[in-house]
Amino acid sequence: MLSRLKNWLMLGARFDGTTTERRRWLFIIMLWLTVFYNFSFFFVNNPGYDPLIHFWGGVFYVCLFVALRLGLTYALSVNVGILMAIFLVDYVAIYTGGINSPAMVWTTVVVLPAILLLGRQSALFWLVGVLVSNGFVLLGTLGGYFNPNADISNSALLWALLTKLAVVATAMLIGYFSERMHHLQVTEIDRSNADLEVTHQALIRAQAHKDEFIASVGHELRTPMNAILGLNGILRTELSDRPEDTEVVDHIRRSTEQLLHVVNDILDFSQLQAGLLTLRHDDFAVADVVQAVMAVYRPKAQAKGLQLHADTRMVDTLWVKGDRQRVLQVLKNLVDNAVKFTMQGRIQVRVQPVGAGVLFEIEDTGIGIASGRQAQIFNRFEHADVQTNRQFGGTGLGLSICESLVKLQGGLIGVHSIQGQGARFWFQLPLRRVAAKEGQAALEVARTLASRTLKILLVDDNAVNLMVARLMLKKCFPKSDITEVASGAAALDRLRQKPFDVVLLDMVMPEMDGLDVVRTMRRDFADPVRQMPVLGLTASANPVDRDKCLEAGMNDVLNKPIDQQLLIDKLSALLVLTATGRAA
Known part of the structure; x- marks a missing residue:
């Protein structure tokens, strides 16, 4: 029975739980401390005023505690408690010397709980409230409404001493609680940081395992594909005089290349995310890169009845230093998208030198991209819309990889499109020119x-x-x-x-x-x-x-x-x- 009563009164609680729970517990302690002070001053009274005010003050705080336990909000309870404390201080001061009353010392600590229990903004509000209260007592004293002479009789000395001792004790308790809560908060932060570090290390290990797994899967997939593609080329040469068999061989090659493309996208995306992908510096002819892409996609475009044309007149003799493989990859991805999303019409690839670099443009007459989707189209796993994803499929990594590769090379990439009228993708790379004779x-x-x-x-x-x-x-x-x-x-x-x-x-x-x-x-x-x-x-x-x-x-x-x-x-x-x- 006693234990249940103790728990209900929350006297057995400690500084456990969240910051809000600790503040609630601290408020309960302060409530009971205020009840103790009120009943103490009821018995150690001052002849200048009626001590029943302390009795009713104690009863008020007991009722406030009960209301808190029955569901009164924490913030309202704290504010009502502070307001009542200011009222009690002012009441006692009015009858025991006005602004000169020993009771006025309570105003130095009555606002301190607001800092611990409510926060800085509420504490500032109650500081203003205490200043207004002090101003009220001061003006009343100066105006002669309150007796300015404090009672210094022997009967009032014990009351004055108890008042000052209570104020000192309260200030020390508040300081202790403040330091204790700060210590617990620091401990919580340290514990959280330690947990975060453990989680961080676990994520690093998980990322390492993921990278190892992706690399291992990529290796195991690319090894047999090397054999398939290599033998496919040899087989095609052997069957060059048999068109039907050659067509079957070409289907095998296209399917394998499609699978290889997906595998490469996944590997590249993983390396780009981890910041592991590095660039090479090769000398290559820009026009040769474009023609290599045309050789791959011209048959695909012709199979769909599309015109695929490349304008390389301005770069026919241009040799540059850069990562040929990555330039080829970006151009392939963009041309592949153009062929995939164009049902009729044409696809135009234009290349021209611009300043200290080269500008590549891929324009098509395909389905286009809605203006509201163009800002997100380079995000990973993004498609023009849900219907496009269902109809055309794809991993949603191609454009994201293109953007990452272009930025890795110090370039820019963008798109301009009108839905239903086609799209123009472009990217510009700072490729240094080299002598063609090399x-x-x-x-x-x-x-x-x-x-x-x-x-x-x-x-x-x-x-x-x-x-x-x-x-x-x-x-x-x-x-x-x-x-x-x-x-x-x-x-x-x-x-x-x-x-x-x-x-x-x-x-x-x-x-x-x-x-x-x-x-x-x-x-x-x-x-x-x-x-x-x-x-x-x-x-x-x-x-x-x-x-x-x-x-x-x-x-x-x-x-x-x-x-x-x-x-x-x-x-x-x-x-x-x-x-x-x-x-x-």
């Missing part, structure tokens, strides 16, 4: 290499990938002498037996991977093997893996599925460096 020299090198007998060591643990790479090398360099091995240890044995012009080395292999092989070549072998150019092969699109290959000693890296033109370009560049004595 690029033409690379083409001449490739032609020269095609007629040479190159000694190539091809290293890959996957038999299908070995076959695909060998057939592709034979197609690019018909006179090449290709040696195939399926492990890192076997590659080192062959390097001890005979010299090669270049090594194509897979990064991931069991027992001894490509990184260990190239480190051993650079560390333990003598020239010319130590300086032999090494082209890494990997199905990983993670730039971290590319950096690992370069740090280990590889001269360059080629991603799977292998692009035939990139293979020619990279091998040509490496062999030119070797010929001039600059291979690393």
